[in-house]
Amino acid sequence: xxxxxxxxxxxxxxxxxxxxxxxxxxxxxxxxxxxxxxxxxxxxxxxxxxxxxxxxxxxxxxxxxxxxxxxxxxxxxxxxxxxxxxxxxxxxxxxxxxxxxxxxxxxxxxxxxxxxxxxxxxxxxxxxxxxxxxxxxxxxxxxxxxxxxxxxxxxxxxxxxxxxxxxxxxxxxxxxxxxxxxxxxxxxxxxxxxxxxxxxxxxxxxxxxxxxxxxxxxxxxxxxxxxxxxxxxxxxxxxxxxxxxxxxxxxxxxxxxxxxxxxxxxxxxxxxxxxxxxxxxxxxxxxxxxxxxxxxxxxxxxxxxxxxxxxxxxxxxxxxxxxxxxxxxxxxxxxxxxxxxxxxxxxxxxxxxxxxxxxxxxxxxxxxxxxxxxxxxxxxxxxxxxxxxxxxxxxxxxxxxxxxxxxxxxxxxxxxxxxxxxxxxxxxxxxxxxxxxxxxxxxxxxxxxxxxxxxxxxxxxxxxxxxxxxxxxxxxxxxxxxxxxxxxxxxxxxxxxxxxxxxxxxxxxxxxxxxxxxxxxxxxxxxxxxxxxxxxxxxxxxxxxxxxxxxxxxxxxxxxxxxxxxxxxxxxxxxxxxxxxxxx
Amino acid sequence: xxxxxxxxxxxxxxxxxxxxxxxxxxxxxxxxxxxxxxxxxxxxxxxxxxxxxxxxxxxxxxxxxxxxxxxxxxxxxxxxxxxxxxxxxxxxxxxxxxxxxxxxxxxxxxxxxxxxxxxxxxxxxxxxxxxxxxxxxxxxxxxxxxxxxxxxxxxxxxxxxxxxxxxxxxxxxxxxxxxxxxxxxxxxxxxxxxxxxxxxxxxxxxxxxxxxxxxxxxxxxxxxxxxxxxxxxxxxxxxxxxxxxx
Ligand SMILES: Cc1cc2nc3c(=O)[nH]c(=O)nc-3n(C[C@H](O)[C@H](O)[C@H](O)COP(=O)(O)OP(=O)(O)OC[C@H]3O[C@@H](n4cnc5c(N)ncnc54)[C@H](O)[C@@H]3O)c2cc1C
Ligand code: SF4
Numbered sequence: 001x002x003x004x005x006x007x008x009x010x011x012x013x014x015x016x017x018x019x020x021x022x023x024x025x026x027x028x029x030x031x032x033x034x035x036x037x038x039x040x041x042x043x044x045x046x047x048x049x050x051x052x053x054x055x056x057x058x059x060x061x062x063x064x065x066x067x068x069x070x071x072x073x074x075x076x077x078x079x080x081x082x083x084x085x086x087x088x089x090x091x092x093x094x095x096x097x098x099x100x101x102x103x104x105x106x107x108x109x110x111x112x113x114x115x116x117x118x119x120x121x122x123x124x125x126x127x128x129x130x131x132x133x134x135x136x137x138x139x140x141x142x143x144x145x146x147x148x149x150x151x152x153x154x155x156x157x158x159x160x161x162x163x164x165x166x167x168x169x170x171x172x173x174x175x176x177x178x179x180x181x182x183x184x185x186x187x188x189x190x191x192x193x194x195x196x197x198x199x200x201x202x203x204x205x206x207x208x209x210x211x212x213x214x215x216x217x218x219x220x221x222x223x224x225x226x227x228x229x230x231x232x233x234x235x236x237x238x239x240x241x242x243x244x245x246x247x248x249x250x251x252x253x254x255x256x257x258x259x260x261x262x263x264x265x266x267x268x269x270x271x272x273x274x275x276x277x278x279x280x281x282x283x284x285x286x287x288x289x290x291x292x293x294x295x296x297x298x299x300x301x302x303x304x305x306x307x308x309x310x311x312x313x314x315x316x317x318x319x320x321x322x323x324x325x326x327x328x329x330x331x332x333x334x335x336x337x338x339x340x341x342x343x344x345x346x347x348x349x350x351x352x353x354x355x356x357x358x359x360x361x362x363x364x365x366x367x368x369x370x371x372x373x374x375x376x377x378x379x380x381x382x383x384x385x386x387x388x389x390x391x392x393x394x395x396x397x398x399x400x401x402x403x404x405x406x407x408x409x410x411x412x413x414x415x416x417x418x419x420x421x422x423x424x425x426x427x428x429x430x431x432x433x434x435x436x437x438x439x440x441x442x443x444x445x446x447x448x449x450x451x452x453x454x455x456x457x458x459x460x461x462x463x464x465x466x467x468x469x470x471x472x473x474x475x476x477x478x479x480x481x482x483x484x485x486x487x488x489x490x491x492x493x494x495x496x497x498x499x500x501x502x503x504x505x506x507x508x509x510x511x512x513x514x515x516x517x518x519x520x521x522x523x524x525x526x527x528x529x530x531x532x533x534x535x536x537x538x539x540x541x542x543x544x545x546x547x548x549x550x551x552x553x554x555x556x557x558x559x560x561x562x563x564x565x566x567x568x569x570x571x572x573x574x575x576x577x578x579x580x581x582x583x584x
Numbered sequence: 585x586x587x588x589x590x591x592x593x594x595x596x597x598x599x600x601x602x603x604x605x606x607x608x609x610x611x612x613x614x615x616x617x618x619x620x621x622x623x624x625x626x627x628x629x630x631x632x633x634x635x636x637x638x639x640x641x642x643x644x645x646x647x648x649x650x651x652x653x654x655x656x657x658x659x660x661x662x663x664x665x666x667x668x669x670x671x672x673x674x675x676x677x678x679x680x681x682x683x684x685x686x687x688x689x690x691x692x693x694x695x696x697x698x699x700x701x702x703x704x705x706x707x708x709x710x711x712x713x714x715x716x717x718x719x720x721x722x723x724x725x726x727x728x729x730x731x732x733x734x735x736x737x738x739x740x741x742x743x744x745x746x747x748x749x750x751x752x753x754x755x756x757x758x759x760x761x762x763x764x765x766x767x768x769x770x771x772x773x774x775x776x777x778x779x780x781x782x783x784x785x786x787x788x789x790x791x792x793x794x795x796x797x798x799x800x801x802x803x804x805x806x807x808x809x810x811x812x813x814x815x816x817x818x819x820x821x822x823x824x825x826x827x828x829x830x
Contacts (some may be wrong), residue, residue, distance in 0.1 A: 039640060039646075042734070042735050043648045045641065047641060047734075084785075092713075095626060095712050098717065099709075099710060099717065100703065100770075101703065101704040101764070101770070103727070103728055104716075105721075106724055110719050111716065118766070131645070138731070143702045145702065145703060146703050154694075177689075206640035206641040206642065207641075207648060239617060242643050332644070336664065450629035450630065493634060496598050496601065496634070499636050499683055500636070501637075539706060
């Protein structure tokens with residue numbers, strides 16, 4: 001087995017991983033960094049983010065406003081110390097990105113421009129047309145090339161964390177071009193492996209978002225926090241699930257039902273002003289908008305289409321010039337995929353799985369409960385998102401907490417000195433390699449990857465969607481346990497070593513099943529409705545019993561063990577979430 | 585939803601078992617609104633687990649799924665079946681070594697991208713607490729188009745010069761150098777010049793323009809190269825003037 005000796009291993013080269021790598025390189029250029037990613041950095045899913053990143057810069061705005069929007073947007077499940085730190089640091093991070101060359105859209109004066117976003121009281125979302133994540137990712141990647149201490153391992157698929165005596169020391173990864181197992185041995189690991197939207201069938205998430213890092217940490221004993229909170233974005237293109245950014249509504253796009261009626265006014269989000277009123281109607285939070293779709297559908301007021309029921313996003317009044325300038329990708333995608341040109345046509349949309357609020361449990365320094373292990377970005381749960389993330393907070397999150405993870409990992413490395421136990425880790429790596437080899441050797445496996453994945457996808461969608469109840473969740477949990485058992489008999493059909501995507505999809509499926517199980521069980525146990533977790537049988541928020549973070553612990557042979565942890569509340573006591581005219 | 589049977593002729597090559605590449609045909613039941621990538625995913629899930637190709641975002645932005653479709657370099661997620669007859673030939677991007685099936689080796693491009701120093705080289709570091717650099721919409725426009733490159737490599741695959749001379753820095757990397765040269769925050773042009781204006785840089789381009797034609801993001805690398813040639817030529821001539829660098 002090849003061994004790469006290094007100081008800090010970073011798993012994932014998306015926005016969070018690149019930001020962490022640069023933070024390490026700047027904090028201590030003498031430390032060696034191994035940046036390991038299953039895709040080339042610029043293919044990471046951060047590239048798909050369209051709308052923007054929120055940060056207070058305008059004089060009319062204040063850090064307190066951003067704090068309040070985020071805490072109430074998260075239905076008070078956010079940790080307020082984390083949110084406070086986040087809103088303080090994000091303007092600096094966004095400015096730093098500006099200095100590194102990010103092509104932010106500008107005002108005539110040359111200052112960065114901001115746009116309105118859902119659930120935000122003030123316009124504060126920095127954007128680069130409707131390709132914000134793409135530009136952020138390429139800026140970070142290209143900037144990372146300046147630092148010689150960052151050594152990239154592109155297209156290396158990480159399989160396991162290496163843990164010696166409770167301390168995380170590295171990971172094993174398969175070089176995809178050769179199939180060779182490589183041991184990355186260092187002093188600390190930062191997981192930046194992104195989300196897991198692919199556990200659902202209909203999602204804005206790319207093929208790589210399979211929760212690998214979440215599952216790796218989980219299997220190693222680190223709890224996954226608040227996994228029941230899955231965000232549906234209200235405006236996905238039907239059929240493909242491709243996202244139309246909230247920026248569409250930020251720029252003034254309207255949602256209408258089959259009668260051309262702005263139905264959101266029936267769900268405590270009005271009044272239906274003709275202009276975009278902040279925190280109201282189309283600029284309400286995502287959980288409420290997706291829930292409104294469900295009710296419209298129940299009332300028979302959605303529009304049947306060949307891809308299922310939809311509502312319409314009307315952007316025609318914005319005009320061609322504005323659409324081309326602010327929403328060029330949206331126009332391209334709508335025309336290509338559903339044959340609707342936003343300049344002249346109504347565009348069909350429906351809610352689509354978009355983001356995992358939950359993830360690897362970390363504190364405000366991005367540290368997990370395991371020594372030597374950090375996590376940041378969508379794979380982690382700090383939590384600044386609570387029960388419902390506000391749009392444009394997660395691009396900021398990956399910068400703030402990616403950078404913090406990097407800096408704190410550097411501090412940690414300084415304290416550990418020389419570590420022993422390399423031989424034990426090499427043995428562990430050997431075990432990891434044997435597990436992969438045994439997949440190759442297995443004969444007669446009966447279960448097909450695609451079929452198992454479909455079963456997992458459908459049961460989550462059916463029982464654990466926008467609305468859930470006891471029966472649907474019990475059914476989902478049973479079916480996922482069944483999929484998990486069948487996975488042990490999965491069949492690898494491709495036995496070659498070079499770029500074997502059958503193997504990687506099989507491993508990804510294994511990760512997704514673990515993650516899916518935490519989602520379903522956590523949802524079953526939370527007997528209340530909060531943010532994106534809505535129970536038809538427990539319709540109210542229950543602060544007395546559930547103002548708590550769910551912690552799911554791995555159990556190799558059965559359901560995860562569920563425990564709870566306190567929410568950090570500093571200055572905002574739980575209250576009713578108010579949107580629409582009453583929020584002004 | 586209406587279905588259409590499509591014959592995909594896919595180039596296969598697994599270095600451990602195949603002496604040379606060959607075509608394998610799959611007959612795929614396709615939905616009318618599918619793209620080629622959907623058809624490949626159908627093959628992978630339902631017909632042949634051994635087929636390998638890269639993809640991720642399915643929305644023209646990650647740049648993973650470049651391949652030659654009926655001989656033309658395309659993103660598989662942007663190649664709609666409605667624009668094709670029933671038989672479609674799919675090969676890896678030309679001008680690159682095949683790693684396996686439709687997966688190409690892209691090391692050469694990555695090295696070239698790194699060689700042009702694609703990052704802001706500022707005149708003087710500005711502290712973060714002094715805020716952003718001002719950049720007017722017009723200044724942004726001067727380089728914006730060249731910042732749209734998704735590194736999909738379609739242009740390299742279409743470039744006749746790259747086909748002849750592997751050392752050619754090539755369209756996307758040169759366009760990226762130009763993107764930073766044109767950025768009002770950057771003064772790094774001279775630091776990039778030895779690569780960009782070298783024998784293998786802009787001067788190797790014979791201005792066929794195939795790169796700009798295949799680019800899915802309208803980056804216009806050919807236009808960028810022309811502009812760089814112009815400024816470099818002016819620089820070169822200026823250097824002979826009294827007080828010039830020579
Ligand atoms: C369509 C879309 C639009 C969005 N728009 C916005 C927006 O406008 N504003 C906003 O704030 N947020 C937005 N989001 C959310 C935001 O983009 C993501 O949460 C964020 O980009 C995640 O970044 P990340 O660095 O954590 O992960 P990613 O960018 O997904 O990167 C994950 C990295 O981990 C690596 N990796 C994963 N598994 C392995 C493994 N096993 N081995 C090795 N490497 C591995 C991958 O290769 C990749 O490099 C959007 C999300 C989507 C899907
Ligand atoms: S210039 Fe265009 S074709 Fe070439 S890599 Fe960039 S996006 Fe692709």
